[in-house]
Amino acid sequence: MTIAGLPTDTVSVTPDPFAPATLGPVRLRNRIIKAATSEGRSPEGLVTDDLIDFHLGFVRGGVGMTTVAYCCVAPEGASAPGQILMSRKALPGLRRLTDAVHDAGGAIAAQLGHAGVVASKKITGVTAMSPSRVINPSSLEYCREITASEIRRVIDQFGEAAEIAVEAGFDAVELHFGHLYLPSSFLSPLLNRRKDEYGGTIDNRSRLVREIAQRVREVVGDRIAVTAKISMDDGIRGSIWLSESLRTVQLLDQDRNLDAIELTQGSSFFKQMYLFRGDVPVDEFAAVMKEPFKTGVRLFGKRALGTYPYEDLYMLESARQFVPVVANTQLILLGGINNYDHIATGMREGFGFVAMGRALLREPDLMNRIKADHSVSGRCNHNNKCMYTVYGRTHCVLDPDSTHSAAGSAASTSFTADRSKELPITPA
Template sequence: MDVETTPDPFAPTRLGPVRLRNRVIKAATSEGRSPDGLVTDDLIDFHVAFAEGGVGMTTVAYCCVSEEGASAPGQIVMSPAAIPGLRRLTDAVHAAGSAISAQLGHAGVVAPKKLTGVTAIAPSRFINPTSFAYCREITRDEIRQVTEQFAATAQVAIDAGFDAVELHFGHLYLPSSFLSARINRRKDGYGGSIDNRSRFVREIASRVREVVGDQIGVIAKLDMDDGLPGSIWIDEALRTAQLLDGDATLDAIELTQGSSVYKPMYLFRGDVPVKEFAAVMPAALRPGVRLAGKRVMGSYPYRDLYMLDAARQFVPVVRNTQLILLGGITNYDHLRTGLREGFDFMALGRALLREPDLVNAMIADHGTRSRCNHNNKCMVTVFGRTHCVLDPVQRYGDATRR
């Protein structure tokens, strides 16, 4: 795509059936603002800030399809009981001019038994290399049950006023773990070849589309590679994307990397906040975290547009589905680069945590650059209330309201 035909990143466009005022999406980032698993005013204010700051759509992170699918305390379970609060959230974001998406997920191997009360499930028996927790093999009946849970929670999203759902097929949560040859050692139709290992995510996407029709957009967050040796890499991820694209059940695919199982810094890049992670751990674990934290978490230098080299491989393969680029997007030139490469939307995470009004700032001045310095201490704040540690308002509150 040449410069003359590159779309304006700030012009209105469509994501499937949804009209967005621009091509910038607030990526899902764990929020820690629903301690009882229900919407709070704090969560509403969090997303309204991005809407008022100019994004085309904001994403509510990790809405569980079941209580057993939670990965951390306080996550919203997408049930009828949650609808009144979710409706307040979507109404507030719409009033601020933005669309809103709900990320739907089942944590699978990442779901801690201490939280859920049940043994975590995986495609095959598996020991989580970070927590050393045992995961049992999911049955075929349970596969069908989880598929129906994704469908039912998509209907909850419609009833609550969301414009789209994002199916979490990344980071080695349950659907993603089926794509991993290292974790999925099944001998039935869900294991073996990448076509078989892609069956579960295809069935989820198909069933969700049956439920939602063209009422809302359907996005999948898909791993290109996860950093776990012998697990997910680009060659097979391209095939999964091709199969999903051929099914025509998705409106867009958001391309991601990394996992919540092994070396999580592969997703984030930049500084490794070992000291900060150790501080929030139980006292008995702190010395071990300080000693081995960097090795366990991984260390990968930050660079702008760090997922682009992998993501551009998907542009010629995915023909019917829009593509969302993520990773190291911090200024107007990055938005233009992504669009020029053939992507339809740009997703920003940490940069918007640092400056919720960054999009409006870039619209006013194309030379604006993000103040995010990739210290990644925001990762640790998910154990309480997600925020940028460099923002006094987010960290300490607005002094003018005291």
């Protein structure tokens, strides 16, 4: 058995989560990572001062590394309007962002993704791609089967995006292999019914994520860290579950192309609340929708999104199954982490890092406060109304400064309207 990629006989104490830690070639000031969460602060697909300030809040608030959410590797890989495309055009703004974070003493990662089946033709202008032909139940749009040559192109696009990340000064890239975006959809027997070398057994269905990780590692070498976000299960019957995701992680670990794997759950394809847990903000989603989606969400939103009670550390039971599987790769614990005891539990269980989303969205300075006083708990009450704010500037609705600030005024209101017209329910 191993702990965070090290033999158990070499580990004598539980790591201090607030002490410096190594992630591949990168030294982080602590083991706390701000998880990628939709931002809505790049309406033209380019870095803005608002986006920089957003991430500086988490870095000044005490995290070791913040993650820029969903940087597209290709225009057709966008899952929402206004997402950053990893391109030469975006490079100057990305450099401003990484410089600002480094000046504040933190590290920064870029999440690289291709939406695949989660994309919408209303956004990208082209029919979405999937391992096999399928209808997206959220957008009700047809997704065509990706060709073999297009698969090779997607692998190249991840490599090209990773090179942009290096040039922009990022400390790490996170490969989005979760939530039934394109790479993740290949892992799902429900969506992947291919008869070629990318379909069939889980070893075959894991081929694409392994080839993407290999290409990215070839491109970046040891200049930056390479991590991946992978769904342990997605809450959809007949799709991804532990028995097969364990094998995918084992194969990736054996390949030694990743420095860490962040374990997640759920999808942006269907039953989205399986990722978030807690209250289901149906009325709030309906309020920003155009007809006929407004009525559809009111009538069927709870059934489509799913209803799952919130529990602290709600991903731990599944995530701990992966600890004995890895020998070369650190693991990152996500889900329901809200105080020092939760973080310490992750360290004791063998995780190298923890990642936090909603708790930090509510209180960007939470880590500084917890470090100073281990009895502090986050104020996030899991109302999940932040989910519908992805149609504008993602924020905690209980933070009046985020809701009513000048940066969130007229321009943001217009952006919200545009996004809600085009995007049904894709909160993750």
